Amino acid sequence: MKKETEVLIIGGGVVGTAIARELAKYKLDVTLVEKEADVCTGTSKANTALLHAGFNADFNTLKGKLNVRGNELYHQLEKELDVPIEWIGALVVAKKEAELAKLEELLENGQQNGVPDLEILKREELFKLEPNLSPDAIAALYAPTAGIVNPFELTVAFAENAVENGVEVLLEAEVLDIKEQGNYKLVRTAQGDIEAELVINAAGLYSDKIANMVGIDDFEITPRKGEYYLYDKKLDLDVNHTIFPVPTEVSKGIVITPTDEVNLLIGPNAEEVEDKSDLANTREGLDEVMSGAQKTIPDLGMSGVIKQFSGLRAAIKETEDFLIEASEKVEGFINVAGIQSPGLASAPAIAEMVAGIVEKEYDELELDPDFNPEHQGIPRFRHLSHQERAKLLEGNEDYGEIICRCESITKGEIIDAIRGPIGARTVNAVKRRVRPGAGRCQGGFCEPKVVEILAEELGIEPTEVKLEGQGSQLLVEPAKESLQKEVSDSE
Amino acid sequence: MNKQSYDLVVIGGGPAGLAAAQEAYDQGIRDILIIERDFELGGILQQCIHNGFGLHHFGEELTGPEYAQRFMESVADRGIEIKLNTMVLEVTPEKMVYAINSTEGMLEIDAQAVILAMGCRERTREAIGIPGSRPAGVFSAGTAQRYINMEGYLPGKKAVIVGSGDIGLIMARRMHLEGAEVEAVLEIMPFSGGLTRNIIQCLDDFDIPLRLSQTVTKIHGKERVEGVTVSKVDQNLRPIPGTEYFIECDTLLLSVGLIPENELSTELGVELDAKTNGPTVNEGRETNIEGVYACGNVLHVHDLVDYVTEESKLAGKTAAYFLQDKIAKREERIEVRAGDDVSYVVPQRITDKVDNRKRVDLYLRGKRPLENARVIIKDGEQELFSKKERVIKPAEMITLPLPEKMIDDLKSNQIEIEIVEEGA
Numbered sequence: 001m002k003k004e005t006e007v008l009i010i011g012g013g014v015v016g017t018a019i020a021r022e023l024a025k026y027k028l029d030v031t032l033v034e035k036e037a038d039v040c041t042g043t044s045k046a047n048t049a050l051l052h053a054g055f056n057a058d059f060n061t062l063k064g065k066l067n068v069r070g071n072e073l074y075h076q077l078e079k080e081l082d083v084p085i086e087w088i089g090a091l092v093v094a095k096k097e098a099e100l101a102k103l104e105e106l107l108e109n110g111q112q113n114g115v116p117d118l119e120i121l122k123r124e125e126l127f128k129l130e131p132n133l134s135p136d137a138i139a140a141l142y143a144p145t146a147g148i149v150n151p152f153e154l155t156v157a158f159a160e161n162a163v164e165n166g167v168e169v170l171l172e173a174e175v176l177d178i179k180e181q182g183n184y185k186l187v188r189t190a191q192g193d194i195e196a197e198l199v200i201n202a203a204g205l206y207s208d209k210i211a212n213m214v215g216i217d218d219f220e221i222t223p224r225k226g227e228y229y230l231y232d233k234k235l236d237l238d239v240n241h242t243i244f245p246v247p248t249e250v251s252k253g254i255v256i257t258p259t260d261e262v263n264l265l266i267g268p269n270a271e272e273v274e275d276k277s278d279l280a281n282t283r284e285g286l287d288e289v290m291s292g293a294q295k296t297i298p299d300l301g302m303s304g305v306i307k308q309f310s311g312l313r314a315a316i317k318e319t320e321d322f323l324i325e326a327s328e329k330v331e332g333f334i335n336v337a338g339i340q341s342p343g344l345a346s347a348p349a350i351a352e353m354v355a356g357i358v359e360k361e362y363d364e365l366e367l368d369p370d371f372n373p374e375h376q377g378i379p380r381f382r383h384l385s386h387q388e389r390a391k392l393l394e395g396n397e398d399y400g401e402i403i404c405r406c407e408s409i410t411k412g413e414i415i416d417a418i419r420g421p422i423g424a425r426t427v428n429a430v431k432r433r434v435r436p437g438a439g440r441c442q443g444g445f446c447e448p449k450v451v452e453i454l455a456e457e458l459g460i461e462p463t464e465v466k467l468e469g470q471g472s473q474l475l476v477e478p479a480k481e482s483l484q485k486e487v488s489d490s491e
Numbered sequence: 492m493n494k495q496s497y498d499l500v501v502i503g504g505g506p507a508g509l510a511a512a513q514e515a516y517d518q519g520i521r522d523i524l525i526i527e528r529d530f531e532l533g534g535i536l537q538q539c540i541h542n543g544f545g546l547h548h549f550g551e552e553l554t555g556p557e558y559a560q561r562f563m564e565s566v567a568d569r570g571i572e573i574k575l576n577t578m579v580l581e582v583t584p585e586k587m588v589y590a591i592n593s594t595e596g597m598l599e600i601d602a603q604a605v606i607l608a609m610g611c612r613e614r615t616r617e618a619i620g621i622p623g624s625r626p627a628g629v630f631s632a633g634t635a636q637r638y639i640n641m642e643g644y645l646p647g648k649k650a651v652i653v654g655s656g657d658i659g660l661i662m663a664r665r666m667h668l669e670g671a672e673v674e675a676v677l678e679i680m681p682f683s684g685g686l687t688r689n690i691i692q693c694l695d696d697f698d699i700p701l702r703l704s705q706t707v708t709k710i711h712g713k714e715r716v717e718g719v720t721v722s723k724v725d726q727n728l729r730p731i732p733g734t735e736y737f738i739e740c741d742t743l744l745l746s747v748g749l750i751p752e753n754e755l756s757t758e759l760g761v762e763l764d765a766k767t768n769g770p771t772v773n774e775g776r777e778t779n780i781e782g783v784y785a786c787g788n789v790l791h792v793h794d795l796v797d798y799v800t801e802e803s804k805l806a807g808k809t810a811a812y813f814l815q816d817k818i819a820k821r822e823e824r825i826e827v828r829a830g831d832d833v834s835y836v837v838p839q840r841i842t843d844k845v846d847n848r849k850r851v852d853l854y855l856r857g858k859r860p861l862e863n864a865r866v867i868i869k870d871g872e873q874e875l876f877s878k879k880e881r882v883i884k885p886a887e888m889i890t891l892p893l894p895e896k897m898i899d900d901l902k903s904n905q906i907e908i909e910i911v912e913e914g915a
Contacts, residue, residue: 234757279624280624280709281624306617308622386492386580389580389591390492390493393596394596397593399593400594408578408580442615444612444613445612448637448641452642471714473715475638475644475645475646476646476741479669481645
């Protein structure tokens with residue numbers, strides 16, 4: 001069956017979902033397609049989770065323009081979407097006299113970009129903020145407007161609020177082909193054909209492949225891998241800000257930052273890879289991350305590490321900038337590509353800019369008076385006081401059953417994640433929304449319980465429950481099944 | 492908030508908590524509550540359906556559930572109160588226990604004494620940092636054991652096991668008996684971390700190869716494990732370039748160590764031993780916080796549940812004596828230290844005077860395997876006595892009884908235990 005839509009967004013990362021939510025403000029028929037079984041499974045799921053202040057990107061670039069605006073917009077979004085943001089501020093730490101000039105340069109560039117309240121801190125002030133820094137630190141650029149956010153909760157909130165306002169989201173709907181037919185595009189997906197007047201290409205790592213489908217071949221996406229270590233939230237080492245070393249010509253250096261859940265995160269390195277799905281950690285990459293972080297905070301080590309992971313940046317090497325424009329070559333096709341850092345920080349500003357482009361395409365857009373910007377997140381039991389917990393439980397006893405002991409995640413939260421507007425279908429999708437398995441035991445205790453709840457809620461067998469993508473089932477068969485088969489075969 | 496109060500709250504209804512509660516009852520304490528987060532008592536024993544439990548304590552060979560059942564019955568016979576499906580969220584230094592369950596809601600339990608018996612968790616792939624992809628099919632051995640023995644599902648058909656600790660060995664046999672192929676058990680150390688009897692009964696009897704000084708250096712597969720790269724390691728446990736080989740498999744099980752679960756304890760202010768990752772305790776298993784005790788695998792990882800029982804009874808008894816005001820403190824506390832070739836000693840201090848006590852047992856582990864060794868007990872710098880040990884294995888705990896009289900006659904305030912090779 002053919003589906004018709006005015007605007008089709010390809011890609012359910014933070015950019016695609018932010019655009020969907022922005023366009024939901026207008027009287028427009030919007031559909032979003034995502035190839036995976038969940039939103040937030042590409043670049044958006046594995047990054048440093050930073051809302052950069054905006055001093056880094058050159059003020060002549062799109063990155064420079066959109067980062068600061070995006071950062072500002074998040075102050076309203078955190079309330080509307082019920083996604084907590086910690087505005088902890090960032091420091092760029094200089095260790096040599098020669099690096100002081102670079103701090104001044106960043107300060108000036110930041111001011112041109114419109115970053116407020118930037119200042120250079122002397123050694124003494126710096127160590128008051130971060131006592132565990134390497135003793136040879138001498139000064140830092142301080143950007144108090146930088147923040148940290150949970151990119152999973154954020155992306156899901158954008159997507160769910162879009163759905164709540166009439167956007168249709170199709171998962172496991174990989175785009176296979178796009179044909180131009182008169183004044184619309186026929187988009188063939190794994191979930192059927194879709195006729196769209198306007199296509200927005202926010203396909204991240206694969207945005208060049210999508211563009212190729214309509215004959216656009218003037219940009220190429222290079223996957224650039226970054227690896228990370230994540231620490232236990234009980235790590236006995238205080239870090240209060242996002243800390244960068246001074247960037248050099250060859251390297252941006254390893255970042256050290258608390259996450260929104262006060263785990264410490266270190267990374268990423270940068271390595272170009274061939275395969276757009278190569279998320280494997282490497283010994284070399286991890287070692288580079290650790291030794292890089294130790295230069296800034298020498299007390300870091302393997303003790304307390306609870307996870308390694310890696311992400312892929314979707315880089316356009318020629319420009320190292322975002323590419324956001326209506327194609328001159330193909331009418332009704334908007335590219336939103338090359339969104340690497342500071343993509344997360346810029347996402348709302350990118351969405352605003354894309355809405356502007358869409359408005360031009362249609363000459364004029366009418367606001368939808370029924371748009372509801374408010375999205376209710378899932379209760380966060382772990383952050384509540386004992387009194388608040390007692391109250392939460394009164395309405396629903398599932399909030400009294402702890403499933404994940406490391407993170408104190410209740411059965412109620414897991415069920416909420418599965419029953420949400422974009423319900424979790426996999427173990428990792430549940431983890432991204434409400435965190436069971438994100439703690440120090442990495443699901444050793446709670447994973448069997450999450451599998452059981454997923455099977456029950458989705459009405460499937462435990463052997464059908466997947467970790468993530470197609471073919472990632474955790475269990476192969478009921479115990480004794482093949483043994484019984486052997487016995488009956490021999491009879 | 493639902494307010495309650497008990498003389499003694501035992502956190503954890505596994506073998507440690509059950510034995511501690513039982514003993515406290517037998518010493519005269521009646522107002523006891525056991526809090527268990529799972530739907531039944533017994534802890535990890537419930538998924539250990541193999542036999543070999545109870546040889547020391549009961550003088551017979553039991554399965555895990557059978558061993559647990561005996562204590563569950565004795566706790567039931569005594570009418571000790573139990574809360575199942577209940578999670579402790581916080582314990583304060585004033586011994587206020589905050590817990591939650593879905594029927595009673597948030598509980599605020601005022602306790603006079605608390606026994607910490609939360610057990611341990613498994614070290615993960617992440618904690619040891621195995622590079623590679625992150626597909627389905629990588630499980631800690633205990634999680635795989637739960638899937639098979641409790642949930643009734645096989646997690647894979649062709650497995651490689653990293654780590655030859657007891658759970659790894661038991662799971663090699665379990666997977667084999669369930670019809671899966673076990674390609675190899677890899678051990679990064681030049682010796683196994685498991686009990687000798689488990690190597691024989693779980694690997695040798697089924698022709699499952701144990702490869703020492705080898706480890707997985709890369710995990711392959713996008714959605715599901717497709718194989719692992721294995722490397723030999725040098726003396727510093729670093730992979731030797733050029734020794735890599737590939738094993739095709741769909742499952743990787745990890746048995747790479749157990750970590751006492753002390754998140755509640757540390758928030759409460761309990762001091763931990765960097766080596767055991769458990770609380771530091773006195774000979775009665777009292778932590779640095781008066782009236783708070785720890786026993787079983789939350790204190791240090793035991794190789795036999797029988798020892799857990801023994802230790803937990805001690806903790807239960809001390810808690811009872813504390814509640815009955817029967818404990819006198821020594822004038823000066825005696826520090827117990829691990830010396831050369833000893834990885835740790837529990838207890839870490841001797842502080843109490845207890846009527847009619849004959850001896851204090853010290854539990855210790857050697858750092859490395861040795862043959863014909865001598866365990867030396869020193870009073871400060873002075874050798875007190877020594878004991879010959881034909882074989883020392885880090886996997887097998889050594890118990891060293893210290894007569895009460897010897898403790899009373901100590902000249903210094905420090906006991907040090909060291910291990911030396913004979914003739915060295």
